[in-house]
Amino acid sequence: MIFKTKLLFPLLLLIFSISVSCDKEEDEISGCTDxxxxxYNPSxxxxxxxxxxYYGGREKGQIDVGAIVDLNNEYNIYIDGEYIGRLTYYFPNGLECGNPDAVGRIFDSGSHVIRAEGNxxxxxxxxxxVLDPQECLVVLVENLPIIGNNKGDVKFWVNQDYGCGLITVNLNGVGSSTISGYYNGSPDCIVDGVGGNFxxxxxxxxxxxxxxQGYNWNGSVTITQNGCFKLQLVL
Structure with a gap:
C-alpha cells in the first residue's frame, strides 16, 4: 500500500503541472500592444x-492650418517650403483637426516650418x-509670428540745400513725394522727416x-523684397 502511494503522488503532480501550464496558455491574450x-489592446x-x-503609418500625423480671428487677409500656406493650399476664410466658432475647409496634409512626425503669406x-x-506620431495638430495663423513682407522701400534724399526750393519726386505708377530738406549723411528708410519716401x-x-527750380533728375530704381533702396539726388 505504501508502494502504490509513492507512485501515485508523482503522477498527480505531473498532471497538475500540465493542467496549470495549459490554463496559463489559455489565459494569455495576444493582440496589439502599441x-x-x-x-490597441491594453489586455x-x-x-x-x-x-x-491613422495617417498611413505609426510615425505620421496631420497638420491643419486655419484661423479663428478675422485677419482681413487671405494666405498661401507653405509647410517646409512646399505650397499646401490657400486659406480664404476664418473659423469664428473654433477649428477642430480634420476640418475639410482647413489647409492641411499628412506629414512625418518631427519639426516642420509653417509659413503663411498674405495677399x-x-x-x-x-x-x-513639432508634430508627434499619430497627432492631429491645429496651427492658427494668428499665432504665427510676423517676420516681414514681400515688399520694399525707396528713399530719395539730398545732402545739401541746392537753393532751388522743394524737390518733387514722381515714381511711375506709385505717386509723388516732396523733399523739403537735406541730410548730412545717408538716412534710414523709415525716417520721413523731410519727405522722399515710398x-x-x-x-x-x-x-x-x-x-x-532749374534742376531735373531721371532714372530708375530696383525694389527688392524687404529691401531699402536709398537714392541720393546729386547735381
Whole structure:
C-alpha cells in the first residue's frame, strides 16, 4: 500500500503541472500592444502584429492650418517650403483637426516650418511646430509670428540745400513725394522727416523723375523684397 502511494503522488503532480501550464496558455491574450495604435489592446500580453494606425503609418500625423480671428487677409500656406493650399476664410466658432475647409496634409512626425503669406506679400508669418506620431495638430495663423513682407522701400534724399526750393519726386505708377530738406549723411528708410519716401512697394523696377527750380533728375530704381533702396539726388 505504501508502494502504490509513492507512485501515485508523482503522477498527480505531473498532471497538475500540465493542467496549470495549459490554463496559463489559455489565459494569455495576444493582440496589439502599441498604445499609439487605434486598435490597441491594453489586455494583450504578447503582440501579434495586428496594430493599425491613422495617417498611413505609426510615425505620421496631420497638420491643419486655419484661423479663428478675422485677419482681413487671405494666405498661401507653405509647410517646409512646399505650397499646401490657400486659406480664404476664418473659423469664428473654433477649428477642430480634420476640418475639410482647413489647409492641411499628412506629414512625418518631427519639426516642420509653417509659413503663411498674405495677399501680394502684404504680410508674412512663419513659425516652427513639432508634430508627434499619430497627432492631429491645429496651427492658427494668428499665432504665427510676423517676420516681414514681400515688399520694399525707396528713399530719395539730398545732402545739401541746392537753393532751388522743394524737390518733387514722381515714381511711375506709385505717386509723388516732396523733399523739403537735406541730410548730412545717408538716412534710414523709415525716417520721413523731410519727405522722399515710398514704402511698401512690390519688387520690381520703377522709373522716377525729380525736379526743382532749374534742376531735373531721371532714372530708375530696383525694389527688392524687404529691401531699402536709398537714392541720393546729386547735381
Amino acid at each position: 498604445s499609439l495604435s487605434y486598435n 494583450a500580453v504578447s503582440d501579434n502584429g495586428t496594430c493599425e494606425y 501680394g506679400g502684404s504680410e508674412i508669418r512663419e513659425g516652427l511646430v 514704402n511698401d512697394l512690390l519688387p520690381g523696377i520703377y522709373n522716377y523723375s525729380a525736379s526743382c
